[in-house]
Amino acid sequence: MLSRFCVRRKQTLPAFLLGGFAMLFVVLSSTPGYAIPAFARKYGLPCSACHEAWPKLNSFGQNFKDQGYQLNNDRDSPIWLNPSYWPVAMRITPHWHYESQGRQLVDSGGGQVEQTIKTSGFDLTGIDILTAGTLAKNVSFLLVPSIDPGDGTTGFESANVRFDNIKGSPWLNLKFGKYELDTPLTEKRIMTLSNNGGFYQLWHYAPAGDINDFTVGENQLGLELMGHSLDDHTRYAASLISSTNGNLGLPGGRSYDGYLHVSQAFMLGKLGLQRVGVYGVTGLRPTYFLTQDGVPIPGTGRGNKSFYRIGAYGNLYIGKFDLTGVYQHASDNVFLANATPANGELPEGAQGATWNVGTFEGHYVYSPKHFILGRYELVRNSRQPVSDLPSDFGNVDVFTAGYRYYPFINSRAGFAWHIEFSTLKMTKTADSGADQRSNSFFTGFDFAF
């Protein structure tokens, strides 16, 4: 008789594979990030004015973004621009990459064996088409159509309008549409591009079999109230978002998720600007749908169950070196974690899933032309969805290191040579119960114009 543990693992392995493919799809189909030379062209500033090294924003760039893509020098409105100016920028990264995925099940001689799958070749990231700017003074917009490099399907990664400085106050800005949540570590300006390192476990990890589709990293549909002090040292952002994880057409339930992020920065002598903050998100997800001929009817989600993510972070600068550390605690209701309808029966030993994530990302900006990065992420499950699973089942460790070289910097275009290595280990997730490891090596030319 198979043990409960084995049965559980047999059930979860496909989920892991699906999850892996889903993540791979996310990485391949999503655009690498926002770096918008259209702004540089509009204002005549070099990339390095707003980016420590693009696409990573510096404090001036963050302030510019928080003001609604405005410098507030009374030249922000499009009325001041040459009529031929078109606020569009594009970004793509042709690259070569090597992937290695350990202990994958492969058919062999009528059975299956574990094998490391390796592949390499030339490839493309998704393309960013970034249109952003101001419609009028204190009315700004961002529109990011995206194209999947594989099948060419298009979508809208971002589409929002923002009313800035309402009542003349930087503390009142209202954004409406689809947008990235105001997170401590932005995935839209992530400095890593490889399959393993091109996204944050912090924003995407979920235990095997969990049906909660919410990810902090996906752009969400809703409205955001955001405010900041003039020097941007104090910031807050509160979002009310549809419980669709950014998907169009109201496919889920009728509930809303709430997100809040508060941070405070302070200048610490000659070290630089230090920032600390806390954030949290909570919401509901349906566990089943009304059906028609057995097919779920979109928008009829029922049996809502809750989840939350809360975290704290510090962003510390020591001159050219900066380190961001984020700790996040996450919890999904037992019905979500076990993919069980709320009106159904839970499996034996079922329990709500909780896990903790630590993300440490350091950068060394030798100059705006030379950028070195390192990141370590660890996910530790503190309560498995089923009680008899090993406590460390599905734990994740990811280490990523990379370097970017920007041979020239101007106000018209951006260009970088990118090289990166990332290795990921998932504990006890192989069919044999061993750990699985995957490695990614990525090198390519990242350009935006």
Place this chain on the structure above:
Amino acid sequence: MMTIRKLCLCIVLIATVAGTALAQGSGISSGYPTPRNGFSVSEQRGHGLYLRYCVLCHGVFGDGNGDNAPFIDPKPRDFTAATFKCRSTPTGTLPLDSDLIGTITRGVQASNMPSWRPLSDENRQDLVAYIKTFSERWKTEKAGEPIKIPAETPVTIESIRHGHELFEKMECWKCHGQQGRGDGPSASTLTDSKDQPIRPYNFALGRNDSRFKCGSENQDLYRIFMTGVDGTPMPSFADVIQPNDAWDLVHYLRTLQTGRRSKENDVLKAAGGASTLKAPENKSENVPPSDSRVQAHIGGH
């Protein structure tokens, strides 16, 4: 055994971070390598910051001929001339460091110069230190003595009326226009010290935004009268009007910001509005300013 390994890893990590931090020297980095050719530490840091933020407009040589200069109006400041608009010092003299820091912090309204408020105080000091290396004037001259700004006089309708009379008498309207919209009869003929066309300030533009190029408060406006805006046709009136007269002029000019809530506008409204002010007697087109001292200032720039 594992504990020792982890301890060693921690020590290596901390040593790496500390070593990295120490190796780069103190200060908030621009990210650019800094030259060592006789510059002070502050100037070196300022050089890097200048390359990061300023060079595309103000140029490598600080002469205002950066790559983007042809597309910018008004043109970027030429630091080699050491002529600065926003000063607390008399016309023709060098500004204080705090004046330059103020401009960097505040930005210049209605120009491409943004507010660099997000930079640290040290960053701005370093930038000023580097900007001063572009002109020999900083080695041979000292900054001027800042002008004294007396306490503001009460805002009364009499003060506003007198300010209006001064506006007419000193022919401010020839450049700034009768309504302060920057559309006076001489406006289209004005050029700066580099023969570039320049527009007079439009008081009506700001609505509730009270910012001028050199500040946003009444005392900033007072200071502009008394120091002038060097490099532009706006002269210093320090030798022309008395402090109380200058305050009256400030109070009147505030009423030209018709969309802005202000004490001056409240007082004027309570007195019956702008129509109660005396109409100008001489509005002939293209008549040069009659005050010889004012004319001399304009000619000198």
